[in-house]
Amino acid sequence: MTNERYLIASYFAGAALSAGLGTIVYLFLRRPFGGVADAASGKRLSSMLKRLLPWGLLFPALLGFVSVSYQGCGRTTYEEIVQNRSYLVEKNQEQISSVLRYILVAVVFWDVIVLLILKYSQNGRNQSQLRQADD
């Protein structure tokens, strides 16, 4: 396989892998997140959050993939980039690493969102308990 063919194949395989990783993480978190959203917030907010979750994991994964540039380390032209196979493999490793890092940050972000949902629902419960006590 020539270096150019390797570059094309690995680039699209990497893009598919990043989308796949984002989807796997979404499927792993979907049910518990749906449970929290249903139990702790209003119907509209719950529905909106559940629809946002897949995009909130898939976009960061793709963003991580595209954020890696092949140009750099003295390589600016296409010919210089495809000259060395080890450089291409190194860039593939960098892409996967970046995808994992961006998904990681997204997971932390959704952790904060769940924390806010739980806090919001607790405030709602406390207010309704106070109203009942007043009545």
Next chain:
Amino acid sequence: MSLQLSAFLTLLVLSLAVPIILFLLLRASLTDLLRHTLKVQAGITFYLRSFLLILFLSALSAAIGTSFYLKPDSRFMEYVWKGAEGVSSTLEKTLWFVTVYLVLITILVATLKIKDDK
């Protein structure tokens, strides 16, 4: 198997072992803490799963990002040093993200549990 590949696989195995050991060590106490804090069962599952993800993603992202492409005439110890660099990066990244997770869990406990205790 080339020296590059064996060094990379060794680093990958080590970086998978770290999150597995950490998760097994902390799982029971974290579940207990979350059970005392959250009323929603799905919340407990969500935070446990996200902890597992944080451990694995941080370790793997550092390990995969380590390049073992050295000069063709590189000696055995040069690969070992590169591997050690990778382990260092893996542990550092895992440590930082576990710290972020712990801060988050502390905020969770502080904001939700105190009101329940009242």
